[in-house]
Amino acid sequence: MSRLTRGRFLAAGAAGAGAALGGVGIERALSGGNSAAEGVVPFYGEHQAGIATPAQERLHFAAFDVLDARPAQLRELLRAWADAAARMCAGQSVGETADPLRPPVDTGEAVGLRPARLTLTFGFGPSLFERLGLPRPEALRPLPRFPGDELEAERSDGDLAVQACADDPQVAFHAVRNLARIGRGQVAMRWSQLGFGRTSSTSRAQETPRNLMGFKDGTNNVKLEDRESLARHVWADEPAWLRGGTYMVTRRIRMLIEVWDRASLDDQERTIGRRKASGAPFGRTGEFDRVDLAATPADAHIRLAAPAENAGTRILRRGYSFTDGMDAELGQLDAGLFFVSFQRDPADFVRVQRRLAERDALNEYVKHTGSALFAVPRGVRPRGYVGDGLV
Amino acid sequence: MSGRTRVLAVALAAAATTLAACGGKERAAKSGGRTVDVKLTEAGCEPARLELAAGPVTFDVANSGADEVTEFEILDGSRIVGEVENVASGLRRSFSMTLEPGRYVTYCPGGTTAERGTLVVTGKPRSAAAASARVRASVAAYRRYVEQQTDLLVTRTRRLVAALRRGDVAAAKKSYVAARVPYESIEPVAESFGPLDPAIDAREGDVPAARWTGFHPIERLLWARNTTQGSDALAARLLADVVRLRRLARGVRLEPAAIANGSVELLGEVSKSKITGEEERYSHVDLVDFEANVRGAQAAFDSVRRLVAGKNEELAERIDARFDAVLRALEPYRRGSGFVSYLTLTRADTRRLSRAIDSLAEPLSEVAAIVVTAP
Numbered sequence: 228m229s230r231l232t233r234g235r236f237l238a239a240g241a242a243g244a245g246a247a248l249g250g251v252g253i254e255r256a257l258s259g260g261n262s263a264a265e266g267v268v269p270f271y272g273e274h275q276a277g278i279a280t281p282a283q284e285r286l287h288f289a290a291f292d293v294l295d296a297r298p299a300q301l302r303e304l305l306r307a308w309a310d311a312a313a314r315m316c317a318g319q320s321v322g323e324t325a326d327p328l329r330p331p332v333d334t335g336e337a338v339g340l341r342p343a344r345l346t347l348t349f350g351f352g353p354s355l356f357e358r359l360g361l362p363r364p365e366a367l368r369p370l371p372r373f374p375g376d377e378l379e380a381e382r383s384d385g386d387l388a389v390q391a392c393a394d395d396p397q398v399a400f401h402a403v404r405n406l407a408r409i410g411r412g413q414v415a416m417r418w419s420q421l422g423f424g425r426t427s428s429t430s431r432a433q434e435t436p437r438n439l440m441g442f443k444d445g446t447n448n449v450k451l452e453d454r455e456s457l458a459r460h461v462w463a464d465e466p467a468w469l470r471g472g473t474y475m476v477t478r479r480i481r482m483l484i485e486v487w488d489r490a491s492l493d494d495q496e497r498t499i500g501r502r503k504a505s506g507a508p509f510g511r512t513g514e515f516d517r518v519d520l521a522a523t524p525a526d527a528h529i530r531l532a533a534p535a536e537n538a539g540t541r542i543l544r545r546g547y548s549f550t551d552g553m554d555a556e557l558g559q560l561d562a563g564l565f566f567v568s569f570q571r572d573p574a575d576f577v578r579v580q581r582r583l584a585e586r587d588a589l590n591e592y593v594k595h596t597g598s599a600l601f602a603v604p605r606g607v608r609p610r611g612y613v614g615d616g617l618v
Numbered sequence: 619m620s621g622r623t624r625v626l627a628v629a630l631a632a633a634a635t636t637l638a639a640c641g642g643k644e645r646a647a648k649s650g651g652r653t654v655d656v657k658l659t660e661a662g663c664e665p666a667r668l669e670l671a672a673g674p675v676t677f678d679v680a681n682s683g684a685d686e687v688t689e690f691e692i693l694d695g696s697r698i699v700g701e702v703e704n705v706a707s708g709l710r711r712s713f714s715m716t717l718e719p720g721r722y723v724t725y726c727p728g729g730t731t732a733e734r735g736t737l738v739v740t741g742k743p744r745s746a747a748a749a750s751a752r753v754r755a756s757v758a759a760y761r762r763y764v765e766q767q768t769d770l771l772v773t774r775t776r777r778l779v780a781a782l783r784r785g786d787v788a789a790a791k792k793s794y795v796a797a798r799v800p801y802e803s804i805e806p807v808a809e810s811f812g813p814l815d816p817a818i819d820a821r822e823g824d825v826p827a828a829r830w831t832g833f834h835p836i837e838r839l840l841w842a843r844n845t846t847q848g849s850d851a852l853a854a855r856l857l858a859d860v861v862r863l864r865r866l867a868r869g870v871r872l873e874p875a876a877i878a879n880g881s882v883e884l885l886g887e888v889s890k891s892k893i894t895g896e897e898e899r900y901s902h903v904d905l906v907d908f909e910a911n912v913r914g915a916q917a918a919f920d921s922v923r924r925l926v927a928g929k930n931e932e933l934a935e936r937i938d939a940r941f942d943a944v945l946r947a948l949e950p951y952r953r954g955s956g957f958v959s960y961l962t963l964t965r966a967d968t969r970r971l972s973r974a975i976d977s978l979a980e981p982l983s984e985v986a987a988i989v990v991t992a993p
Contacts, residue, residue, distance in 0.1 A: 294977065325676050325714045328875055328987035339706070412940065412977035 266344040266394065270309075270316040272606040274462065274471050275613070277346030278543065278569050279451040281430040283392040286422030286547040286565065287399040288477065289407065290385025290599060291414040296358045302618050304413050308349070308406055309612040318342030321405050334408070336401050343395035347402055349613040350388035350475050350601025358386060361617065364466060366474065366572050367602050373584035375595070382479055382597030385417045390475070390567065392545075396423070418597065420479060422547020422565045429545060435506065435514065438564055439482055439548050440592070442499050443506035446514055447534070449543040460541040463571045468616035471605035473569045476576045479549070479597030482563035487592045498588040500527030526588040537579050542570040563593065573600055653678050653712070658687045658705055662729020672719050672741035677702070680710040686728040692737060693723040752924055756989075757872045760921035764804050764872075767914075768864035771800040775860045779853040782836070782846045791840050795903050795956060798833065801860075802907045803914030804867070805887060806880035811866050818859050821899065831855050834900075841900035874922045874989035881918035882986075884911045885979040893972045895960040905957035908971070909948055916941050919982065925989040933981060933988070940978035947974040 268276050293301065311321045318341065322332035356363035369384070389406055393399040400421075407416055426438045427445040431452050435443045449456045463469045487495070496503055500523045506514035508529065510522030523530040534541050550562035570576055584590070604614050652674075657664040658681040679690045679702050691701040692715070699722070700715040717739045724735040778793035801808070801819065809815045816825055818832040836852050839845055891897040892908040919937060927934040947970060951958045 294973070325712050326987045327714045327716075328879075328990050330983045339704075339709070408980070411980040412936075415973040415976070 267317055267342045268344050268346050270313040270347065270607065271609050271611075274473075274606045275346075275348050275603055276316070276606075277348035277390055277392050278461065278473060278545070278603070279429065279457055280344075280346050280392070281433055281451065282425040282427050282545055283344050283346070284394045284425055285392065285396040285399050286425075286567075287391045287396070287403045287419070288422070288565065288567075289389045289391075289403045289419040290352070290417045291387040291389070291407075291410065292417045293355060293358055293386040293414050295413045298359055298618055300413060301359065302612070304410055305349075305612040305614055305618060307409050309607050311405060311409055312347040312349075312402070313607075313609075315402050315405065316342065316345050316347060318345075321409070334401065334405055336404075337398050340395055340398050340401075343393040343398040345391065345393040345398050345402060347406070348388075348390040348392075348475070348603060350390070350603045351614065351617075352385050352388065352599065352601050354384060355386040359618070364469060364602060366463075366574065367600065368573070370476070370573065370598055370600050371577060371581075373580055373595070375584055375590055376598070377594050377596055378598050379596050382418050382420075384599050385601075387414060388475065388477075388599065388601045396421070420477075420549060420565050420597070421551075422549045424548045426546045426548055426564060427544045429543065439484065439562055440487055440495070440499070442495075442501060442503060443514060444499075445544045445546075446501075446506060447518075449541055456541065457543075459571075460575070461543050461569050461571055466617075468604050468614060469602060473571060473603045474573045474576075475601045475603050476566075476568045476570070476573060477597070477599045477601075478566040478580075478595050480564045480566050481561065481594045481596050483592050483594065484560045484562055490592070497524050497527060498592070500524065500529035524588070526586050528583070528587050528589045531582050531587050532579055537582065540575045540578055542568045542575055542579065544568050569603070652676070655680070656690055656724075657682065658684045658690060658726055658729075659732075660684045660686065660730055662687060662732030663690065663724045663726040663735040664732065666724075666732040666735035668724065668735070668737045670717060670737065670739055672717050672739050674714065674716045676712050676714040678710065678712040679705050681705045681707050683707050684729075687726050689725075689727055691725040691727075693725055694720065752928075753874055756874050756877070756922045756925055760877050760918060761872060763917045763921065764807055764867050764870070767800040767804045768860075768867045771797065771860050772857075772864050774800065775857055778836075779857050782849045782853045785846045787840060787844060787846055790836075790846055791901070794833070794837060794840060794901070795906055798898075798903070798907055799910040801833070802887075802910035803884075803917065805911070805914070806883045807867055807870060808863055809883075810870065811863065814859060814863055814866070818856065818863065821896070832859070837898065837900045874925055875986040877918050877922050878982075878986040878989050881915040882979060882983050884915040884918070885975055885982065887911050888975050889972065889979070893968055893975065895963075898960070902960040903956065904960040905948065905951055909945075909957070912941070912944055912948075912975075915982070919985065922985065922989045926985055929988050933984060936981050937978070937985070940974075940981065944971075944974045944978050947971055 268280055270276060295301075314321055315337075320333035320335075320338070324331045324333075351367075353363060353367050353369050355361075356367070372378075389403060391399040391402040393402070403419070407414075425436055427448055428435050429448060429451055431450050435446050438444045449460055451457065461473050463472050463474065490498070492503060496509075500518070501508055501514075505512070508516060508518040508523065509527075510519040511517070518529060518533055518535075520530055520533065520535065530536060544566070545568065546564050546566040548562070549565045550560065552561060553559065554561040568576055604617065607613055607615070652670075653676045654668065654670065656668075656677055656679045658679060660683075677690065677700070681688065685707050688705050688707075689701065689703045690705065692699050700713060702711045702713045705711050719739050719741055722737040722739065724737050726733055726735075774793060774797035778790060778797050781790035781793050805815070805819070808818065816832075819834070820830060820832055821834050822830060822838065824830075831852060833856065836849055836856065839847070839849050839852075888908055888911045892904045892911065895902065895904050897907050898904045919941070923934055923938075926937075948957070951963070951967075
């Protein structure tokens with residue numbers, strides 16, 4: 228038995244018996260204001276939104292397994308997802324219901340909330356190509372295992388990915404929930420991650436935020452104003468469905484918070500390679516001053532990650548701080564960085580991460596527990612869908 | 619159902635119910651139903667008096683500036699039969715219901731002079747309309763199923779009671795498991811009789827200890843204490859309750875939408891307490907209940923399937939296929955006439971089963987709306 232208050236079985240028949248509480252039709256967006264003021268980032272465009280978009284404050288990420296691998300079914304799902312995504316990004320409900328006997332089409336929790344700059348970014352994992360028997364881009368190989376990886380299968384990989392970013396956590400949650408619901412039966416959620424605060428700035432107009440270690444990270448990120456860098460380091464150009472798309476890497480990096488908090492300020496700064504208070508590199512005074520490699524410890528994080536030490540490799544980072552509460556086994560905070568990066572070739576990430584995994588002083592304080600790679604197709608045209616031209 | 623058809627269906631629903639000029643009293647909607655405009659004002663409900671013919675109706679409730687009044691309710695005595703909440707100033711929401719003849723109160727809490735109004739519904743009760751032969755056949759088919767299952771429940775409970783009286787723990791355990799099956803297959807029917815379901819099926823902690831009766835205290839004696847001692851009163855009460863359930867079930871009012879909802883509720887039962895191992899916490903025969911819930915849901919769906927197929931064959935086929943998928947997913951855990959203990963399931967196992975249930979329940983939740991209007 229479920230709950231003593233239930234007994235809905237015959238009450239639901241009230242459409243015949245008496246009168247039933249009806250489905251509620253809802254207009255989500257409040258009246259007035261233009262879309263920029265309300266924070267609408269268009270879903271349709273040359274590139275998918277949520278990459279070269281100023282980083283929003285919150286993240287809800289979800290990876291899915293495809294249960295029904297017939298291409299026609301997948302195409303239908305991707306169409307429905309694109310339609311729903313366009314509506315939600317515009318601040319609208321997925322749809323309206325007035326039928327009292329039907330579950331509401333939209334789940335309703337975003338009613339009255341602003342669009343909150345919601346973006347939905349979709350990706351295809353290597354396993355999707357195997358499952359559908361589609362030709363896999365050469366670059367979309369599962370990531371290699373890096374030294375020190377402690378990956379959990381339940382937090383890794385996936386056929387499809389949805390990155391929902393918004394300035395309101397409930398707007399992001401609503402988007403993922405409704406997409407999952409639309410896909411139910413055809414896809415099933417494999418893992419999901421909430422991010423409560425952005426750790427990157429992707430625009431010069433944004434201040435560099437601090438990560439959970441208390442440091443400014445990602446100062447030298449690729450910024451959306453720098454179109455040349457985007458073209459060179461982020462946007463892919465083949466195959467056709469990926470032209471204007473990119474590759475997305477996600478890593479769930481658990482920070483050993485308790486251990487870090489016991490490290491001296493000097494240790495912390497030498498580990499990262501920046502001054503904690505100002506964000507300045509070693510031997511410099513301002514956050515945005517050029518990194519002086521000679522003045523920076525050889526195993527400091529920013530030195531190993533610097534483009535100059537990696538044959539000019541740059542990636543666009545768009546990560547979020549996360550916490551999943553407490554690690555019940557250890558009684559410690561389960562928190563860290565949900566790292567998200569976009570690059571034209573996953574090999575760029577692999578090159579940098581290999582160096583970090585081997586030598587980074589930060590490894591003493593972090594543990595990679597989840598990992599995934601997705602191809603992010605080009606942007607969607609109205610009435611189109613993600614993966615148009617592939618699926 | 620697939621996302622695609624969902625979005626299309628939505629567009630139609632929206633076309634039928636939105637955006638008419640304010641102030642119009644009653645207007646026809648494309649679906650054949652009617653829409654009635656109601657305004658929330660500082661005074662309360664406007665208009666304060668409504669007179670409508672019986673049948674389906676959509677109330678479109680708009681608030682154009684009343685900060686204190688955000689809710690519209692329709693009361694039959696003290697019972698809320700329809701309502702919409704959180705219609706803040708500037709918002710507009712709608713809800714649909716089927717009106718039966720009678721006199722109702724409209725209630726807009728917080729209004730100054732028109733907090734309460736009147737709604738008079740005229741005409742013939744809809745339920746008196748002749749049900750079509752197909753609807754009657756559907757209801758008759760499910761009624762037969764309920765009768766069969768309640769007969770089985772009484773027979774098997776008698777067997778359980780006899781074994782308990784003999785003090786035969788092994789036989790009682792076997793009979794316990796067998797008796798659970800018919801109960802779990804029609805549980806939503808039992809739930810419609812108020813306190814009868816808790817009397818038969820409450821788990822420890824659901825009710826005060828002194829009033830804990832039914833299957834589960836017997837389960838605890840048999841498995842946790844390996845005894846039949848102390849079961850006399852419980853057994854007698856359980857038998858009396860299932861006999862009563864059988865009698866009440868004979869007279870239960872059934873109609874297709876309720877049967878379809880019952881089917882969805884049975885899957886809700888699986889998600890909530892079987893897949894988590896909470897239902898049979900001493901015997902761990904949760905998968906037996908799992909299968910019984912699914913078979914019961916399937917029987918309910920099958921009885922209304924002819925009404926669905928006439929309107930949406932694709933949906934009916936999808937549901938068939940997903941029932942099959944759920945039952946196939948259970949197969950690896952079958953042992954003899956029962957199933958493995960819940961305790962042997964891994965997280966991967968429960969996740970696989972849970973996904974199969976979710977995949978089925980989603981399209982199934984569309985059925986009630988289809989069968990309620992079926993010819």
